[in-house]
Amino acid sequence: MANKNSWRKMILAVQYWHTARLAWENAPREIILNDPICHLLSHSMELALKHFLGKTLSNTQYDGVSRSHSLRTLLSKAIEEGLMIDAAEASCILAMEKAHRAFVFRYGLKDGESQYSSARLDLCFPCTAYLIDRISENPDVLRNGYGHLGTSRFNFPDPPPITTLVDLAFLAQLFSAFDKKA
Numbered sequence: 001m002a003n004k005n006s007w008r009k010m011i012l013a014v015q016y017w018h019t020a021r022l023a024w025e026n027a028p029r030e031i032i033l034n035d036p037i038c039h040l041l042s043h044s045m046e047l048a049l050k051h052f053l054g055k056t057l058s059n060t061q062y063d064g065v066s067r068s069h070s071l072r073t074l075l076s077k078a079i080e081e082g083l084m085i086d087a088a089e090a091s092c093i094l095a096m097e098k099a100h101r102a103f104v105f106r107y108g109l110k111d112g113e114s115q116y117s118s119a120r121l122d123l124c125f126p127c128t129a130y131l132i133d134r135i136s137e138n139p140d141v142l143r144n145g146y147g148h149l150g151t152s153r154f155n156f157p158d159p160p161p162i163t164t165l166v167d168l169a170f171l172a173q174l175f176s177a178f179d180k181k182a
Contacts, residue, residue, distance in 0.1 A: 006054025010135070013047035014142055016040045017128055018154075024121060034121065041124050042071065042096040045131060049074040049083075052135045056081040071097045072175065079171055085134060087164035090171065092127035094178045095120075130159035 020040035027033045046069060053074065054062055065077050071093050079085065132142045143154045166174070 006051045009047040009054065010051040010132070010141065013044045013051065013132055016044035016047065017125075017132060017142065020044070020128075021125065024125070037121060038096065038099065038124070041121075041128050042099070044128050045071055045093050045096065046074060048128075048132050048135050049078050052078050052083055053081065076168070076171060079166055079168060083135070084162060085131065085166050086160075086162045087166050087170065087174070088123075089127045089130050089134075090166045090174055092124050093131070094174055096124065097178070126157070129156055133159045 017040070020037045023033050023040070024037055049071070050066060053065055056078075057065070065074065068074060075083075075085075075090060075093050079090075129142055133139050136142070139158050143156055164170070
């Protein structure tokens with residue numbers, strides 16, 4: 001039986017995405033908001049993936065992955081359960097993985113750490129939006145902010161067709177490529 005609360009995660013995923021978008025669009029250029037925006041986007045990815053898994057897994061199976069903060073683990077399980085995603089979108093998710101899982105976007109680097117990999121925001125915004133679209137199967141979920149946004153509808157391009165479908169074998173290749181970068 002699917003998790004009855006999974007839509008709450010999608011609602012939050014959309015809210016995190018819009019909050020990140022507003023911060024990015026309205027921040028003065030002299031204020032660098034990369035880490036807080038990456039936190040919002042990576043958490044949006046996590047929640048969207050958990051929503052998908054909540055729809056596809058039994059409650060017992062979902063309980064096994066619902067506490068994970070690993071985008072890598074969640075993405076792998078979602079693809080195993082039938083998520084159809086493009087390689088570019090999967091790459092954006094994996095680019096966020098290390099810093100997201102280590103809570104770098106929330107708390108900063110730990111003592112002795114000097115760098116971490118971070119995805120490019122100009123790529124992560126559309127990739128996160130496309131992930132939400134593909135999982136929700138309804139472009140209005142993102143464009144209407146999952147709720148009333150006055151009389152206007154937020155304009156954002158629909159996801160492009162999938163050019164390179166990621167299956168578990170291809171995902172393993174992506175994991176290997178990202179592990180070599182680390």
